[in-house]
Amino acid sequence: MRWCLIDGVGTILDEAVHALRTWQHDAAPVQLHPGDLGWFWRFGADTMAAAVRTWSRDGRIVAVGLLDEPGLLRLTVAPDLRRDDELARQLAGDLTRPERGFLPAGEVFLETPPGALVRDLLRGDGWHDGDAWTPLVRDLAEAVPDQGLRIEVTGPKGAHVRAAVQRAAFDGSTFTAEQWRDMASAPPYADARCLVGHDQDTPVGAVTVWSAGPGRPGLLEPMGVHRDHRGRGHGRAITLAAAAALRELGSSCGFVCTPSTNTAAVATYRSAGFRPLPARLDLRRAA
Known part of the structure; x- marks a missing residue:
């Protein structure tokens, strides 16, 4: 070994x-x-x-x-x-x-x-x-319904928008356009997409999806909604957009895993057709 x-x-x-x-x-x-x-x-x-x-x-x-x-x-x-x-x-x-x-x-x-x-x-x-932790999975055999937001795929020129939504969605996030470029230049991103959802001209949510290749499960990591635009169904919409993007990339299903205590996130994923699997426990070694 x-x-x-x-x-x-x-x-x-x-x-x-x-x-x-x-x-x-x-x-x-x-x-x-x-x-x-x-x-x-x-x-x-x-x-x-x-x-x-x-x-x-x-x-x-x-x-x-x-x-x-x-x-x-x-x-x-x-x-x-x-x-x-x-x-x-x-x-x-x-x-x-x-x-x-x-x-x-x-x-x-x-x-x-x-x-x-x-x-x-x-x-x-x-x-x-x-x-x-609660894993959730959505089968992608069937087409994903329209999500209701205008979706843009992030490129280098839009990296600052993607980063700003990330910081507005997650307290303590320090994500920057430079970090996006580091991520996007790495080998795993060849099969990935960053999506930003717009309500008219306002960016309200973002998600990154990762394919592992055709016929394999794809991952949503991370997904977030701008703190000033919550409670309007944008989380469901951007999650549906993520599922559609993974289907276009050839993924067999999409999955995400979130802390079981984050009931709002679990509810959002379920509203977008993700099925919760049995909760799983990590292991802890005390100090």
Whole structure:
């Protein structure tokens, strides 16, 4: 077994994105998506590389993790190896020992797909259930109805508008046009689109959608409505626009995952035809 903290952007990071693409299947649990790496890429290539962890066996990447926040690792495993004992023990050992560099000391959280053996091992080694998340999925076999907003696909000239809506939709967001350009120049964005919804001439909502290739699930990350224009159905409209865009990109379905406590977001996605799946719990290791 070979593990890796990526040092610089190059072949291993490209391979990690490719692996995540191939692991997306309708029948598989909602998991880390290449779009998650793509959205994180807004912080720049060096920060992106420092946040990715990979595990390989016999020259094949078998697990990928993204340190999405200083104390939150989002980890997924190749679908055919979720119950593999050797891999699960390697992962558990790396994640339990801060000196190995995969997770910091103190309180940390781990997201990993349900059914992965590493979850069982960690529960027996000082980890406990943490926060609840609600995955939601919409099948894209049928055409998506018109959403009622004028939709623009963001390009370099419109990056400042996309960034402004993001900051107005999420408290504490520092998203900038320069960050958009960093994200849009990264490999995952080749199969992505940023959409801005306008009510007449006013930008009121935005979303980024990420395809993993034709016939595979696509991701909405993030979606937000300008704080001055909420309560008018714009969240449903921009979510429908996102679903339509993913369908045009060839995605089999669209999915999103939001904290279960965010009942307003869950309601918005449901109103746009997204079906909630059973809530899933991350794992927490106390300080």
